Every structure is written in structure tokens, then in C-alpha cells.
Amino acid sequence: MNQPQSAKTALLSRLREEGRVVVMGMGYVGLPLALHAAEAGMDVVGLDISPRTVEGLNKGMSHVEGISSKRLAEALSTGRFRATTERSALTDSDVVLVAVPTPLGEGNTPDLGAVEVAARTIQKWGKANLLVVLESTTYPGTTKEVFLPLLQGAGLCLEENLFVAFSPERVDPGNREYDIGNTPKLVGGVNGDSLELAVAFYERFVDEVVPLSTAEAAEMAKLFENTFRSVNIGLVNEMAQMCEALELDVWEVLAGAFTKPFGIMPFRPGPGVGGHCIAIDPHYLDWKGKEVGFFSRIIPVAIASNEEMPAFVVKKVCLILEQTELKREDASVLVLGVSYKKDVEDWRESPILSLLSLLKEEVGQVEYHDPFVPFLAVETEEKQSVPLEEIATYDLVILAVDHTVFQVPALVASSRRFLDTRGTTLTWGITDEKVTTL
Ligand SMILES: NC(=O)c1ccc[n+]([C@@H]2O[C@H](COP(=O)([O-])OP(=O)(O)OC[C@H]3O[C@@H](n4cnc5c(N)ncnc54)[C@H](O)[C@@H]3O)[C@@H](O)[C@H]2O)c1
Incomplete structure (x- = not known):
């Protein structure tokens, strides 16, 4: 059922002309969103539970990859963006x-705790x-079955004055x-009016908005x-593992296969x-499937x-050391790169953390170097990125993350032995006996 037309029309015209926006969660997703909306002329408040994050943002210091402090400072100076921990901003x-x-x-099950807290906060403070x-x-089903019921209550009702959508x-x-x-x-609403409003809102700062018929379809599309x-x-x-068993070079095999101009990626x-995505989202989908x-x-x-x-890499390490x-x-082993992918500082759920702890069980000394990650907490141990100048002192160097700044020919030249887990030495055209690829 849709809401009274007056409520929708009033909100629609506000969204098309100005619109006051609160973005809850000033992380990798929330901050870029907030700045895009502010740059499109909306008044945006970034609401976060972390006073440290809020303080940093209000000082013009970005903690998010791809968002420069300059861009943040510009948004702050226009007065269209500010950050706060005050939930009253929602009013x-x-x-x-x-x-x-x-x-x-x-047990790798979904933890919707923060989503539920956010919904309850909106219910209490939203107008x-x-x-x-x-x-x-x-x-799929979270927006309608978990989020919406918590939003509804005193003052907010789907049939009257509340519009709810999911947009991954x-x-x-x-x-x-x-x-x-x-x-x-992608946008999916819990009803037609919600969809219409959400599309109108995102059209202010996104080139192409793709409406889907339901919130569940949008939730599922993201997980897919x-x-x-x-x-x-x-x-x-x-x-990679099968090619090793067959004594084939996986990089050569894949490079060959990927010359096909169609039907392969x-x-x-x-x-x-x-x-935060590939290591987690398939578990959400798998869990939901089992639910039904x-x-x-x-x-x-x-x-x-x-x-x-990570265990396969450690097996390779053991094979290399056996030949010495x-x-x-x-x-001693030096691991180059610990972030979850190249050129980022985010090491949440990074597979290199498992690699480090598995290596620790097998070899005497394990250190890492990552220009993006100066400190790391692995299990109970805190580690510090060691200087790259020390590379020649290690028995084996593992290229774990192919950061663009890594000058791989120079790294190989200064290493005693080099294990390339990313195929980067091939891209550089390096042929050196001390290099082993995954
Ligand atoms: N990081 C990515 O590349 C990426 C990409 C697509 C989707 N996502 C998804 O987006 C969501 C957010 O991810 P992220 O990487 O931005 O997380 P993040 O950890 O970088 O940021 C989340 C922020 O939310 C704040 N927060 C937690 N509870 C809050 C509450 N009740 N009210 C206000 N603020 C609160 C935290 O303090 C933190 O600053 C996740 O569902 C994630 O799966 C992430």
C-alpha cells in the first residue's frame, strides 16, 4: 500500500530542490556518499558513533581511501557537510x-546488530x-523483515509518512x-512510492539510477x-592448485585462455x-539460502x-626452503603487502593475516612491509612494517599484495629468493631463477 499523495509530493519536491540528509556511518561507504550528496547541493550531516572519526572529519582529515582531505575540507567550508555524534541531527x-x-x-552468520541499532535510533529521533x-x-529480506519493523512506531508509519528503500x-x-x-x-523500495522517492533522491548525484521491483531484488543483486x-x-x-598437481604453469594457462575475446572474463x-565484501557477502547469501x-x-x-x-602459499614456501x-x-621471511588488495590501507579480513600466522608456525622469523599499513594487530601480537631497505637480509621474500608502488625488478634484485603470489613478475617480464610464482 502506498502513502497519502500529499506526504509523497511534499517530500519529492524537497528532494528535487534541496533536501536535508543524514548519513549514518562515516566509513568507506558513508563518507563518499555524504560528500557526493553535499556536492550536489544538499545539506548533509554525517552521523557516527565514533567521536574520534567525527572529530577528525570536522578537522578536515579524511580517513577514507579515495577521499582526499582537500575534498573534505571544501565540503566543510561550503557549510553543506558536517559530522556529528549527536542523534538529534536526525530530527x-x-x-x-x-x-x-x-x-x-x-559461525559466519549475519550480524545485523549495527543495522538494528541504526533503525531504532531513526525511529526514536526521525521526523x-x-x-x-x-x-x-x-x-534479501532484511529491509522489509528486519529494518522496516524497527523503523515503524511512534511518529513513523509506512502507510502515512515513512518511505523505505534498499540501495546497495x-x-x-x-x-x-x-x-x-x-x-x-540499484534501488528497490518496500513499495512504489518509496522507490519513486529513492530514485528521485539518487538522481541528484548519480548519473544512472536503476530501479528494481523490490528491496529484496536489490539486496540479492548486490550479494550476487x-x-x-x-x-x-x-x-x-x-x-592454481590443480595446475601444480598437473605440473603446468597456471599463469601461462590463464593468459592463454584469456586471449579469447568473448565468453570469458x-x-x-x-x-x-x-x-568487507568478497570475504563476507557470500556467507550472507549462503546463510539466507539455508534459511529457506x-x-x-x-x-x-x-x-x-x-x-x-594462504596454506597453499605456505606449502610453496616450505618447498622453496627444502631446496636450500x-x-x-x-x-626468515619478509611478506610484502598485508592489505586486502592492492593500493589500499584496509587490512580488514585480509588473507595475508592468515598467511602471516600460518608462516609463523613453519619458519623462524616472519616480518612484513607495507607502505599503506605501518602497524598491524595479528591475533594478540602487534607488528610493525619493517623498512624495505632490510629486504636483502631475509632468506625469502613473498610478494603478497601487488601495490603499484612496488618496484618489482628492484625488489627481486635485492632479494635472496622471491615468491610471487600475484603473477606480477610476469607482468614486469622478469625471468630470474630466484623467482617462484604461485
Ligand atoms: N568498504 C567497502 O568497500 C564496501 C563496499 C560496498 C558495500 N559495503 C558495505 O557497506 C557497509 C558499511 O561498510 P564500510 O566499509 O563503510 O564500514 P566502515 O567500518 O568503514 O564504517 C562504518 C561506520 O559506521 C559507524 N557506525 C556503526 N554503528 C553506527 C550507528 N549505529 N550509527 C552511526 N554510525 C555507526 C562506525 O563507527 C564506522 O565509522 C557494510 O554493510 C559493507 O558491507 C562496503
Whole structure:
């Protein structure tokens, strides 16, 4: 059922002309969203529970990849953006975007705790005639079955003055070509009016808005996108292991296959997957399938294939060391790169954390160098990035993340032995006996 036309029309005209927006969660997703909306002329408040994050933002210091402090300072200086921890900011907003974490809980099940807290906060502080859009990645049914019921209550009612939609965020940290403005934005509403308002809102700052018929379809589309990546990466990772068993060079095999100009898409093997999306989202989908009695065969296999990769890298390390005079317990290893992917500082869910702890069980000394990650907390141990100048002192160097700044020929030249888990030495055309590829 749709809402009274007067409520919708009033909000629609506010969204088309000005619009006051609150973005809940000032992280990798929320901050870029907030700045895009502010730059489109809306008044935006970034609401976060972390006083440290808020303080930094209000001082013009960006903590998010791809968002420069200069851009943040410009938004602050126009008066169209500010950050706060005060939930009262919600009282005079027209739109609330929710971009809070959706991590995994015990047994790799969805943890919607932050989404639920956000919904309760909006219910308490939001005013009538409000559009609320959930941007956090989650399983199909969350918006309608979990989020909406918590939003409704005193003062906010779907049938009267509340509009609710889901729109997945597709931000790709470190990507210089695509941002929120030029990446098509999927939107699904809990009803037709909610969809119409959400589309009108995003059209203010996104080139192409793609309406889907339901919030569930939009939730599912997002999970499919990241599961697609998980499955394909899982496949090439399995190929890496199979090629080794068949004594074939996986890089040559894949390079050959990817010359086909149609019907194939390049994916590369590596030490595993990480980050807030590919390492988590397939679990959400797998869990939801089981909820309705559908047991995916492909998703768990892909997850397992990716999760095996740190151990596969360690197996290679052991093979390399076996060919030397060195005893493993006396060997030292330097891991280059610990972030979950190249050119970013985010090491959440990074597979290199597993690699470091597995290596620790096998060799005497394990250190890392990452220009983006000066400090790291692995299990109970805190580690510090060691200077690259020390590279020659290690028995083996592992290229774990192919950061663009890594001058791989020079790194290989200064190493005693070099294990390339990303195929980067091939891209550089390096042929050196001390290099082993995954
Ligand atoms: N990082 C990515 O590349 C990416 C891409 C697409 C989608 N997503 C999804 O977007 C969502 C947010 O991810 P992120 O990477 O931005 O997370 P993040 O951890 O970088 O930021 C989340 C922010 O939310 C704040 N927060 C938590 N609870 C809050 C509450 N109740 N009210 C206000 N603020 C609150 C935290 O303090 C934090 O600053 C997740 O669902 C994630 O899966 C992330």
C-alpha cells in the first residue's frame, strides 16, 4: 500500500530542490556518499558513533581511501557537510542513509546488530515524512523483515509518512575510474512510492539510477555481484592448485585462455580474498539460502577454495626452503603487502593475516612491509612494517599484495629468493631463477 499523495509530493519536491540528509556511518561507504550528496547541493550531516572519526572529519582529515582531505575540507567550508555524534541531527532530516557495518557473527552468520541499532535510533529521533535508505550490504529480506519493523512506531508509519528503500553501495576503494557518480545505482523500495522517492533522491548525484521491483531484488543483486567474484576467484585459485598437481604453469594457462575475446572474463589467482565484501557477502547469501531450505553447492566450495590459498602459499614456501641448506626454524621471511588488495590501507579480513600466522608456525622469523599499513594487530601480537631497505637480509621474500608502488625488478634484485603470489613478475617480464610464482 502506498502513502497519502500529499506526504509523497511534499517530500519529492524537497528532494528535487534541496533536501536535508543524514548519513549514518562515516566509513568507506558513508563518507563518499555524504560528500557526493553535499556536492550536489544538499545539506548533509554525517552521523557516527565514533567521536574520534567525527572529530577528525570536522578537522578536515579524511580517513577514507579515495577521499582526499582537500575534498573534505571544501565540503566543510561550503557549510553543506558536517559530522556529528549527536542523534538529534536526525530530527530535521528528509533522508537518512544507513551505511553501518554488516559483519559476520558466530559461525559466519549475519550480524545485523549495527543495522538494528541504526533503525531504532531513526525511529526514536526521525521526523514524519522521511525517506530511509539502507545501503549496508545484507541478505534479501532484511529491509522489509528486519529494518522496516524497527523503523515503524511512534511518529513513523509506512502507510502515512515513512518511505523505505534498499540501495546497495558499489564503491570500489582505490578505483580511480568509477565512483558513486558514474556507477549505476540499484534501488528497490518496500513499495512504489518509496522507490519513486529513492530514485528521485539518487538522481541528484548519480548519473544512472536503476530501479528494481523490490528491496529484496536489490539486496540479492548486490550479494550476487560479490558472490560472482568469489566464485570466479575461487575457480582460478583451484586452477592454481590443480595446475601444480598437473605440473603446468597456471599463469601461462590463464593468459592463454584469456586471449579469447568473448565468453570469458579475466580473474587471477592469489593468496586469497579479503575486505568487507568478497570475504563476507557470500556467507550472507549462503546463510539466507539455508534459511529457506536451499543449500548452495557452489558458494561454500568457492569460499573454501579461497580460504585454502594462504596454506597453499605456505606449502610453496616450505618447498622453496627444502631446496636450500636452511632449516625452516632458522629461516626468515619478509611478506610484502598485508592489505586486502592492492593500493589500499584496509587490512580488514585480509588473507595475508592468515598467511602471516600460518608462516609463523613453519619458519623462524616472519616480518612484513607495507607502505599503506605501518602497524598491524595479528591475533594478540602487534607488528610493525619493517623498512624495505632490510629486504636483502631475509632468506625469502613473498610478494603478497601487488601495490603499484612496488618496484618489482628492484625488489627481486635485492632479494635472496622471491615468491610471487600475484603473477606480477610476469607482468614486469622478469625471468630470474630466484623467482617462484604461485
Ligand atoms: N568498504 C567497502 O568497500 C564496501 C563496499 C560496498 C558495500 N559495503 C558495505 O557497506 C557497509 C558499511 O561498510 P564500510 O566499509 O563503510 O564500514 P566502515 O567500518 O568503514 O564504517 C562504518 C561506520 O559506521 C559507524 N557506525 C556503526 N554503528 C553506527 C550507528 N549505529 N550509527 C552511526 N554510525 C555507526 C562506525 O563507527 C564506522 O565509522 C557494510 O554493510 C559493507 O558491507 C562496503
